[in-house]
Amino acid sequence: MQIKESAENYLERILMLKNQNGTVRSIDIAHAMNFTKASVSVAMKNFRQEGYIKMEDDGEIVLTEKGLKVAERIYERHQVIARALMALGVEEKTAYEDSCKIEHDISDESFLKLKEHVLRHEEKE
Template identity: 60%
Template sequence: MKIQESAENYLEAILVLSNQNGTVRSIDIAAYLQFSKPSVSRAMSLLRQNGYAEMDKDGLITLTPKGLEIAERVYERHRLLSTWLVSLGVSPDTAAEDACRMEHVISRESFDKIKEHVARYQSGGEA
């Protein structure tokens, strides 16, 4: 299931905003991602057409199971990579920016190994 990085960013944003606010509208996504309203509107249309998101009559956006699966995967990568980079001494802002880029291109194998390494490190094992 490979989708474009921009779609992954939108799905992740919907997940984060939904967790923070309970409901999500296009205007919330535009503010969160610092994108124009027309850009968000176009992206939401494409996400709906491809079965990743839904919008009700009141403009509330939700993720479909397929969209939620992708959003959760990307968000897990983002959180873990950010935490890992900070633990290596990278500033939190830089770590978040780098994690945002890395989360889209890292292989499952590499991510799983970093995840294992972080788990060992956090449990007191060797780094």
């Protein structure tokens, strides 16, 4: 199943907030992504229905195995592409902004080759 770019961004952000804060609530996502609470609420309802997240009784948002798989895939792409761009001399802020755009469209084959190249380059340093 193909997941939309906006959904990938949400799931990646949930993972990042979880890693940063330990817990994630809708308000955290709204603040981090500069979205309204209502927009986040609708998205979280859809993610629950699709099996990407579950909501705890206290309002905490938890990625399911399915959601975590998507989030980790996008997060890894984001990090590797940013590192590749920085290795080419791109400023860090620009590299992360650009990697966020590229991560959704790059093919698996191209990403794997880019990842291999980045790892080889980093081993030499």
